[in-house]
Amino acid sequence: MRALLPRLHPLRPRRGPAQGRGHAGDGGVPALRTRPGRPCRRTSAADGPGTDLRPASGRRLEYGKAIATGTFDAHCLLADAAHQGKAELMAERLFRAHFTDGLHVGDPATLARLAAEIGIGAGQVPAAELRARLDRVRRLGITGVPVFLVENLPPLTGSASETTLLAALRQAAAMKGELRDH
Known part of the structure; x- marks a missing residue:
């Protein structure tokens, strides 16, 4: 499986802090609100009231620090990391740099430092x-x-149940004539 950074924009031009920072509604990111001492929460009714966005690690997501930028170079770095067996480490570091540390992940010098x-x-x-x-x-x-x-099946996007995934695998096997009943 190939990793791509979600909700960031690989083809958006690089911009730095002087040109603008990410904000609610930028590039499809749902509106967020923060309160001092509290985690970021979605304000979209579709996500339910007060959906906690903190990762399981307890790390705070500081969306107000995120710099809106093109992420093509970050995607290249992630592909290089995958080639070297370090995709998960690199993806975690890129997300922390962007969403927690407020680093400019479109800046070549920042990316070089993160790669190092x-x-x-x-x-x-x-x-x-x-x-x-x-x-x-x-x-x-x-x-x-x-x-x-x-x-040869349409992509399954989002959280799919085990039943849905198994049905897709069975359908693909049947199309190839490899379906065996166990």
Whole structure:
């Protein structure tokens, strides 16, 4: 499975703090409100009242610090990390940099520093290869995560039940003539 940073914009031009910071409603991010000493909460009725957005680690998500930027270079760095077996570490560090630390994840110097922290070498996955992957994601109509791609079936986006996933796997196996009843 290939990792792509959700709700960030790989093709948006790089911008720094002087040009603007992320804000509620930017790029499809739901409106958020914060109260001193409290976690960020969604204000969208679709997500239910007061949905806590803190990760299980207890780390605070500081959306007010997030810098709106293009993330193509961050996606390239993540692809390089995956190539070196460190995708999970790099993704966690990129998310923490963006959503907690307020670092500019579109800035090449910041990305170089983050790569050094994780111990990865950049430039191993060609940018053209990543652009081709992102183009495929767009063609498939994928707009969220997680996404499950099962042979020749439409993408399953969002949280899917075990029943849905098993049905998709069985359908793909049946199409290939490999379905066995166990």
